[in-house]
Amino acid sequence: MVTTQEKKTEEKWGMVIDVDKCIGCQACVVACQSENNIPVNEEEHFNQRRPIQWIRVERYWEGEFPDVKARFIPIMCQHCDNAPCEPVCPVFATYHNSQGLNVQVYNRCIGTRFCANNCPYHVRFFNFWEPSWPESLKNQLNPDVTVRSRGIMEKCTFCIQRIRRTERESGRDGNELKDGDRALNTACVNACPTDTLVFGDFNNPESRVSKLRKKEMDDHHGRGYKMLDELGTSPNVIYLKKVDKEAKESSTH
């Protein structure tokens, strides 16, 4: 019999996003779009304010013209421990799993959209249309991910298909899950050219995310913060704030 001590602690997946490194290139958005079979957003979808992007890079401006600076912040599902989307779903289509992931069960969803209305991060998207791809793109659909039909709510899953595949393969080969393993990483993390996004297991003290969290959240001078944390959602995505040397210098003069 396996005792509690012998039992391996389950992973708790999370992400650290260093806003200081993001250059707004949107490679993460394209990688996510293609990994997760997200429908092509045509102009009319944008015009109706209904494009689907599981990760978006918000652009905002700081300063006054002409000293204005463009800033970027990538935003996806925050996989909150206290997710406001979960208690409002009448059919339990969205729930929290034992690895800290906020899961969406597509074929249980009945499309009430209560979850999207209750999400303060606006990271849930409703399929208003039956998805379609141009003929030339049909062979690029990912066979590990379902194609969601009309009437379904969808959102970032931290590329759960990659997590499950790596778990299966490591179980088969008797290997440990390796922190930072490319196959275990989410598509956005692998695509980011500036190492803005770091994905990993918060329950492993040796993982990069755990070390960053310890350094940036526990230290009084750390750059870490959680988005809209005051709402009590307890997100599993940690942001590291921008370092603006010029602003620092001008404030010291």
Ligand code: SF4
């Ligand atoms: S790929 Fe990296 S640098 Fe580019 S927008 Fe996404 S997070 Fe920012």
